[in-house]
Structure formats: C-alpha cells, structure tokens
Amino acid sequence: MIKIGIVGATGYTGAELLRLLAVHPQAQVTVITSRGEQGKPVADLYPSLRGIIDLVFSEPDVDQLAQCDIVFFATPHGVAQSMVPDILQRGVKVIDLSADFRIKDVAVWESWYGQPHGAPELIPQAVYGLPELNRDAIAKATLIACPGCYPTSVQLGFLPLLEAGCVDLGDLIANSASGVSGAGRQASIGGLHSEVSDSFKAYAASGHRHHPEIVQGLNDIAALADGALVNGAQASVNLTFVPHLLPINRGIHTTLYANLTDPGVDVQALFEARYANEPFVDVMPSGSHPQTNSVRGSNYCRIAVHRPNGGAKVIVLVVEDNLTKGASGQGIQCMNIICGLAEETGLAAPALLP
Amino acid sequence: MIKIGIVGATGYTGAELLRLLAVHPQAQVTVITSRGEQGKPVADLYPSLRGIIDLVFSEPDVDQLAQCDIVFFATPHGVAQSMVPDILQRGVKVIDLSADFRIKDVAVWESWYGQPHGAPELIPQAVYGLPELNRDAIAKATLIACPGCYPTSVQLGFLPLLEAGCVDLGDLIANSASGVSGAGRQASIGGLHSEVSDSFKAYAASGHRHHPEIVQGLNDIAALADGALVNGAQASVNLTFVPHLLPINRGIHTTLYANLTDPGVDVQALFEARYANEPFVDVMPSGSHPQTNSVRGSNYCRIAVHRPNGGAKVIVLVVEDNLTKGASGQGIQCMNIICGLAEETGLAAPALLP
Amino acid sequence: MIKIGIVGATGYTGAELLRLLAVHPQAQVTVITSRGEQGKPVADLYPSLRGIIDLVFSEPDVDQLAQCDIVFFATPHGVAQSMVPDILQRGVKVIDLSADFRIKDVAVWESWYGQPHGAPELIPQAVYGLPELNRDAIAKATLIACPGCYPTSVQLGFLPLLEAGCVDLGDLIANSASGVSGAGRQASIGGLHSEVSDSFKAYAASGHRHHPEIVQGLNDIAALADGALVNGAQASVNLTFVPHLLPINRGIHTTLYANLTDPGVDVQALFEARYANEPFVDVMPSGSHPQTNSVRGSNYCRIAVHRPNGGAKVIVLVVEDNLTKGASGQGIQCMNIICGLAEETGLAAPALLP
C-alpha cells in the first residue's frame, strides 16, 4: 500500500483526491493536514465521506508527512514552495496540484502571482505532470508540477497539431469555459448560487494566470516539431485565451481555433494516431461534439475535430472534468506512473451520467 | 465472474447499471438488449461509456439471456412480466427494477398500472429487494422485485419507528422530492430543461403509483412490531404521500412526519441501534440535515431525526440517490447478497461532490 | 410622484425594490443608502440597472430620508429599529421589509434574534403588511412590518381553512422550500453554487425564526373564526414547520397539511370564495399543481387544494416569489394601498417564463 499525505485538503481538489483515493486499490491516505480545520474529522467537513474516510485533519508537520511515500499539495499558490524543500529532503516524493512549480521562468511566475518565489532552486527539477507529453520524465521525477485545469485542455487539444507543425503558431485561440468549482471553496459573493446560476460570462479576457503556463507548454511542444525553425529562428506561439464561467460545478469545455498551414493534412487521422495508446484521451468520431457530462467525475478527456467546409480553419473541441483530469485525477495518474502501476489503476470509473 | 444480462438498458436505470457494473470486480455484463437500439454500440448512446463498455445492443432473446447468471430488467412496467417466466424456467435469476412484481395484490397492481398482470403466478415468489428488511429472503430468492425510489426512502425512514411501535400509524406523512431522472429518458415537454430548471412543484398530490407499494411495505413492517394489535385487530397504516419534482438530475429527499405514541422514546438511539450494522444506511448525528449531494452517485442512504422542542412530532429526513440506492445500486446490492459477496462489493465509491 | 427612500439596498430585496420601482408609474426612488457602498453608483453593483437607475449610494442620513414620502428598509434585522423612530417623527411613513417589527411579543423577538429590541414602543403601532388580511389597517398605517417570505406563503395557504374553523389547529404542518436568494447576498461557503446547486436539503428542522411569526399570524386568524373557542378557551395553533433549500434563485413552494374537522366542507369552493377579489392570489382549478416558475419575478401567489380520496387530510400547495410577493413586491403593494393607488399599480407584469 502506498502511503499518501495530503496537505490542504479542505478545498475541492483535496476533496477530489479523497474521493478518488478512497477506492484506489494500491494507495491509502494516512495523513491529511489543514491549519484551519485541525482536529476535525474529515467526514464532518464532507458528509459524503462519512463511513468511508476516518481521518482527522492535523496540523501540517514535516516529520509526520515524512512517513508517507508521496505527498500531494492541494493548497493555494505559495504554500507548497515553503514546505516542499524539507519534504523532498526527507526522501518523500511530491505531487503539487498548485501553480507553484509549473512556470519555469521565475520572473514570469512572480509577476503573475505577485510574490517572490520561495524555492526557485527546485523549479528546474520539477516535472510538468502531463502524462501524454512527459510520461518518461514523470516516472523518474521526485517533484511533479501538475498542470492547471485550463492548460490541460488547451495543450491536449493543440498537441497533435503543433507536433505535426501544420498550424500557424502566430494566431492560436483558446475559448474556454469552466465549471465554478475551479474557483475553489472560499466564501465569496461572486461564487454564490444567486450570482452564478442561470448565467454565463467571460472573465479575465485581457489576461489570466494560466496564459503564461499554456504558452510555455505550447512553445515546448512546438519546439520539437519538424519545421519549427522559421528562417533559422524558433517560431513562438501567439495565443489568445478567453476563459468563461459556466453555471455548472464540474467540467471544462475548450473550443480551439487555428489556421492550417498545410491544407492537405487529415486532422482526424492525425489526432487518432497521436492518442491511439492514451488511456485517458478519447478522440471521438468525425463530426462529434463532446459534452462535459460525458467526463463528469472521470479522468477522461474527450476531443473532437472540425474543419468547416474543409477550409483552413480547424476547430478542436475538448472536454475534461476540471477537478479530475484537470487536477486530482491527473495527479493520481502521475502517482500511478511514478509507482509503476498501470495508469488506469483506481481511475477507471466512468463518468456520472446523468 | 458473474455473467450479467440487462434487458432494456437505454434508460437511466439501465445506464446506471452499466456505470456501476463497469467497475464491479466480480461481475461482467455480457448481454444487453434493446428493441429500439438493436445493433447500436452502447457507447454511441452513452458517450460516457466510450472506451469502457464495448457491448452492442441486441434484440431481447431468451436463449441468449439464458447464458447469463443473473438478468436485470430496467424496463417500463409490463415488460418483465412477459419475459421473466421463460428466463426463470431456464434457471437464471432475475432482478427486476421495474414495478412488475412489487405489489402483492394483483388487483391493486392492475388498477394502478391500467393493464392485466402478465404473470400473476410469480408474484408470491418475488422477494421485495430491500436488504435492510429482507436480507435473508433475498439471499435465497430467484426473483427480486426491487423497491421503487420513493418507497425505499420512505420505508427506510419509517422502519425503526414502526418496528418499535412508537408512532401513530393512522397519520403518517411523507413529503418527498425527487430529481428529474426519476421520470426516465423519454422525450417530453414536461421534462425539458426550460420547464424543469429554476422551478419546483408538487405532482400527483391526490395519488401516485408508489403509494400502494409504500403502504404495503409499511403494513408489513408494522405487523411485526410489538403491540401491533390494537384491540385484537391489526392496525393499518394511513399514509399521506406528496411527491415533488426537483430541478436536479439525481437525488431524493424525503421529509417524514409522525406522531409519537410513546413520548419517552429516544428516537436518535432507536435509529442508531437499528442501522448500526447496515453498510449503506448512515444515521447522522442529532441535529443534522442530510443533503442530496452527499449521496450523489453512491449507494448510501443518510438519515437524520428531529423532534422540535422535544414534542410528540418526530421528523425524519432521508436522502438517497434515486438511480443508485433507489434503483440500480440497490439491485446490485441484492445481486451481491444472492451471490454470497460482501454487500459493498463494487458499491463502495463515495458520492460525487461537488 | 411618490418620493421613495431605500435604506440598505445592496442586498437582493433592495435590488428587487429597485427593479420593480423602475417601472412604477407613480413612484420614484430619490434616495438610496448603503454604509458599505457609499459613493458608488447603483448600476456598478447591479449591471442590470445600467441605463435605468442613475442613483448613487449615500450614507444613511435622516435629514435626507425625511425628504421622501415613504422609506423602505431592506436591511438585516436590528437596523430599522435604530432609525425608524426618527424617521416616523419627521412624518415619513416606513415600510420595513426586515423582521424588526413583525413579532408583537418583545421577549419572543429578543430570544429568537439574540439582542435587545431597539424600539419596543413602536411595536404596537406597526401593522403587519399582509394585504389579504390587513388591508384596512395598512391603508391607515405609518409603520408597516412586511411579513417574511415563508410566513406569507403559510398564512395565505391556511387562511381560508382557519377562518372557516374547519381544521384541527393542534396539528398543522408546513413543509416549505425556498430559493437561495432568501439567504441574502452575503459571502458564505454554504451559499456557493458548488454547495447549493444540484442538491436539496432541509434546514432548521428543529426551529426557525419564522416559526413564531407564522404562529402569531395563524393564532390571530384563528381567533376571529366561528367556533374558535373550545370549551370556553381560545384554541391555540400547534405548527410544525420545516424549511428546505432549493437549488433555484427565486421562489417558495409550501406544502401544507391539515386535518379537517368538518369532512363536509368543500375546500375548493372555500378557497375560491375567500380569494375571489384578491388581485394577487390565484386559486387554481381542482387538481392543479402550481409551479414556482409560474410566479417568478411576479407578485402573484398561486394556490391549489387537494384532498386525496376525499379523506380528512387536506393538502394546500402554495407558490410565490420570495423576493416579490414574499418581500419587495408585497412592500410595494402596501405602498400602493397607503397611497390610495390601485394595488396592481406597477405590479402587473407576468412571471418570467421560461
């Protein structure tokens, strides 16, 4: 049994880790910490776990976490930075669901998150936890920086096109919409049912923290593509990203737009080939429209590709559950890889429908 | 591996069977039938099952179903009656999720369902599939009549009170509210999002098909209680039942009202003792208010008991998922009992929250 | 033009007053106060009022409010008490939407609201603002205590039965469900979309602040009925009240249960006669089930009466919009009465459907 510690499990990604690990056959949560809820049974906060999880929240403590094989951070940004160095030193592996180690350029991180980075020396060794891109590196990593929810959907959707080098990198558009659990479990007027339900809006249209993370990922992918060099220089991605808030709890739907530079490419075949062996990426038949409820509560990502009238514009539709493939499920997928388990272990349950 | 057949799996209870059995370690669906969708892959109807369930709908056929160990019926009323006799004769056990064999009095069944009963000779041997009441009989049964969704919640909520004989049977009230999946997956104006969402209403306030089923169950329970005889005659339950339609997909919440005849009874202790060993019934601490999302997608039933100002009125709050503990999950719980498995097998996943 | 002041308009009842008064042909909001949002244009807080309401929130100030003809309080309890005495003294009439002056027994008020009452001397002159009961007194009042949202629905539903003296007062049950706007516009985890949506629960089953208000109202009604004296003593209402939280923004649905003492009464005719001349109470045909969306955003209250199998149990179904007939709309209805206008003035718009 893999012994798991979770730091900061009072939010939705922490609760999602608990939900998924409760039925994982090879892992057991042994430590769960929360400064605010110390001493409280987990099941008091989440009645859905009554009779299933018997743990009590404890004060975060490195000695105690050092007894675990793997520690997950499900904390707001800034927290993992302060504890991860000590935990790694004790030989425990870390899977960080927060934004702390995703961005390689410290200055960019500091400018978007408005604070100095607490452990910049660890950034180079952090492996970006997107298995479809980094499976081998994840297997050997000691520190995983799990991708954000939006970045997962955008990168999985553009990946085959960028690897094939068949779209104009100078004009990529990601029009995304997320369920409200992505905003976390903090009291706020903006998150009230009366404000969110029966409504829809864009937000952060002029700039969002996930933008630099996505651009970094897309540039990394593009750099590996044939023909990535344009006149001897590396082409750089120009991405327009507009997130929207959906009146649903879980789910991200991303609609991607790109211009094909090679009109002869068979985009459907391209996607099917790229993801043929991926356990959690489902390329749907041509003409499909994936619906977020088809992945609700599951670790699957479903993708469909459209090319209206066979023109140069390619549209990619991507759905995932922001708490599962977009956060905690992906973290457990990384854990399975690190521990040499089949990637599907504990993650095979279908979506909850309806 | 237990080989499972499902008749009529195009509706929501059929889909729920598929979702739950997909991760059941001891059972495998081998036959799935639908007259309307014959030849179509199941995953085409339910994209959530893409990559998980590879079956194709086939024409219902007794020879094929006879290869199974257990056949579930997830059909509208009237269908099971016509096929069950042949299937039982082939030595296959049947778990019927429909209303066909729930009511013992054929005349009552025929009057509520408006058609002659097709297999009245089987009614006596059908065991009512409520494990908390009938565990031993279920273990030996060949034909299970699974309770309706409302009846499960009402009976589990009244059970300890009626067994203890401490409430006035002459004035029981069940005020229930169900998610809209209870109405099935048929095209209808009344089920449209624009009609259901952002709204709430009672329906069938003057009479509902589940009323006679509930009354039959409550009478059976009451008949076994100490003091059930009043002046030498069996007391009979008088139940007022008002169902309501909730703008949610899954979940039933039932609010029960009864008058205590013995004001000295400790109702909290009574419920806790009665359900102490039940794997799927959770009696919450005094003062609790169970929420339907705490059981969403799970087989749990959560109950809380209130007695305002310590008076004679006892209020019981019950939540369940109408598709799981209220239908398909309960059916699988019965299957586990029949097959000698632990009741929790394949049913231990926590609710999906949020 | 009636000059209107609104104290505390940053919540949902305040916003509802603004929405309704924006199209009232005889009234104009001239002062709107908020301590927290002083100096901010109203339309910045409520974009729905952009281009429609040009006012700016100001510091609450008696001199300024004294320029108005009528001042509404849309404040949390405790605020109106501290300002109303001064305002009344300046000859301005007050319509209080809060709970401050609803309960006649000061000790009861203080025990439920946990603070000393700030203006107990005004309680006797406060008129309970339920037009269907108190129309004449409202016309002459200087201080209106508008009923709570739940109390409006419960009292309108029981009114004809209690006036006719045909039900057992010792066992009345009100099973109510409210949209989440009833909880106001404060940041809270309990009100988040992720916590409320796709779920349902009871709350305060052992006691709610609206209970004493409803009981007071029902006792007042019952006291006027023929046969209200039982063996020379006044019968007293015994009410069980269980509120529930609906995953909708607006709307209350109340299901009432009572036992007829006179089985010969024609309850349908009773209700139709009682409300024949009421502009905002609609008694639906026998067998109906009113839906909350049929009154969404409107001042109507719809009622249907059921008597299953013609027995002694009478079921009354009542719907209203908790922000309109349950709060601000009713306040404006009172204002119309006070000002000698037709009661429907500015309140005739149909519900928003779908």
Place this chain on the structure above:
Amino acid sequence: MIKIGIVGATGYTGAELLRLLAVHPQAQVTVITSRGEQGKPVADLYPSLRGIIDLVFSEPDVDQLAQCDIVFFATPHGVAQSMVPDILQRGVKVIDLSADFRIKDVAVWESWYGQPHGAPELIPQAVYGLPELNRDAIAKATLIACPGCYPTSVQLGFLPLLEAGCVDLGDLIANSASGVSGAGRQASIGGLHSEVSDSFKAYAASGHRHHPEIVQGLNDIAALADGALVNGAQASVNLTFVPHLLPINRGIHTTLYANLTDPGVDVQALFEARYANEPFVDVMPSGSHPQTNSVRGSNYCRIAVHRPNGGAKVIVLVVEDNLTKGASGQGIQCMNIICGLAEETGLAAPALLP
C-alpha cells in the same frame, strides 16, 4: 390601442410576446392562433398568464387576422411563407420572428432549410428588423424579417468594427453560447433537463443555419464602410461560427475575435460613439465582462471590448436575452418604430436579477 395578432404562440417566442405585450401601454393582443391548441385558453398552457391574458387559441384564419393592425409570426420556418401574402394583401403589417424572410438569396435559404420557398416574391420587400442598422427602413416597412438570436448578437458586436473598416474581414470568429430555450418547446431527449443541465457542449460546429444570415448581414455592413473596396473589388466576410448549448433557459453570450488592420484605433471609443444614442445597446466600461443575467428578460444588449496587451486581436463580448432582444423584444421594438412610438415603450423593464 394597436390590435395585435399572434400566429403560433405555443412556443417560447410566442409566450415571450404575450409576456411583454401584457404590459405594453399601447398594444393589445386580440387574436392568438394555434392549430394544435385551438379552443384552449392561453392561460391553461401558460399558468404564468392566469388572470392576465384571457384569450383562447383559435384556428389560424386570415379574415380574423385581417382585423388586426399588426400580425406577429412566432412559428417554425415555412409557416409564415404560406400565410403572409394573404395578410399583407389585406393591408395588415407583418413582423415575422421566424427565418422565412431573413435571407435574400432564395437558393441559399432553400438549401439550408431543405424545402422550396413559398413566397420568394416577397423577399425583396422584407426589411431585416435590426433597428440599430435599419431604423429608417423599418419605419416604412410592411414586412419585417426579425433577425435570429445568434445573428443579433454577432452583428451588434461586429458592427462598429466593420463600419469603421478596421478589422481583417477574412478571419472573423464568433464563439457563441445560447440558453436552451433557443431550441424551442418541442418534446425531445436532447432538451431534457437530465441531458442539458450541469453540462455544456458545442453543436453544429461544421455548419449552422444562422451562418448564412450572419454573413449576409456582415457583408452588407462591410459594403458601406470606407475602404471596403480592396483592389477595386468588394471584400467578403469569412466567418467561423461555433454555437454552444448553455445549461440555462435564457441568454446568449457571444465572444467575437477579430484582427485589427489599424492598430491605432481606439476600439472603446469607437463602440461608445456608435451606440451612444441606442436605447437598448449598452457599451460597458473598458475591462468589463457582461453577464447574461444582467439582461435576463430584458431587451438590452450589453457589450464590452477587450484588446489583450494592446495587440492586434480585438475581443468583443456581447450578451442579450435570446427570447427578448434576440426575438420577441426586438419584434416589439420594430413594432414601436412602425407605429411611431418611442422605441422603449413597453420594453423598459430591467432584467430579472437574481
């Protein structure tokens, strides 16, 4: 009083006409037809209109409709074509909310709607009912073709940019999302609450009937712009349009993407100037994100413009209520223009919030 006839008022746009006209001070519905519901009181179908609208559905009849001043068609496509010629001949003006007369090129219409056009001779005289574009022509029209819901939002969002000739017409993107009432009030599995709620998807990504209507409108606008001629030839719009289905009843949110050809343009000032005198178009302050609930049930359209990092990509966010400004409200706005009334008459009510 303007006498109004409505043909086909059993759907949501018909119900919306009734809701709005119920409080219109200068118009009265006198005839309302439905083949399917003939003889039924309107209020039986729409309980929200009980006590407000007393009409009974009648068989469509030209003689009866000829008594009206204006006849609205709220019918599926194909119906208006068959009746409009006779009605116009009787001197009655027609406002058609359906798609019958929107597209000028008959062949295009016939190919998208899959049937021969029934009255092609009337197409040239039909005026496209977008007041912000065609106010003068509407005033003199006898036949109004009201724009579709998506086209209204896309055209109002692109209008200032195209009139100014400052964007690349060769790559316009409209990413739209609509509430489910846009799909009408027909029984369908796809429209069930259990299928739509708590989910989101794109649809018709490879082609939608509103695409040719939008392109026609944008080309008309572009043709009038300075610099519309490129090398002596008219530039033609190339539009990618992807509609999505929102789990809400009402509301459209459109996110537009375009590339500025003139980076020096002040887009905020451009939009503010263009719509300064429009009663129903609200250009929000720079940096805003309009929310659909800010226009729910109202005739307003709110727009915000973004230009991330001051680059060449301009993003326009547009919200409207698909049943009001996107259909019936716009129809009444046209009616007001035709009848010489202020455009806001009967349409000034703010949105329903929350």
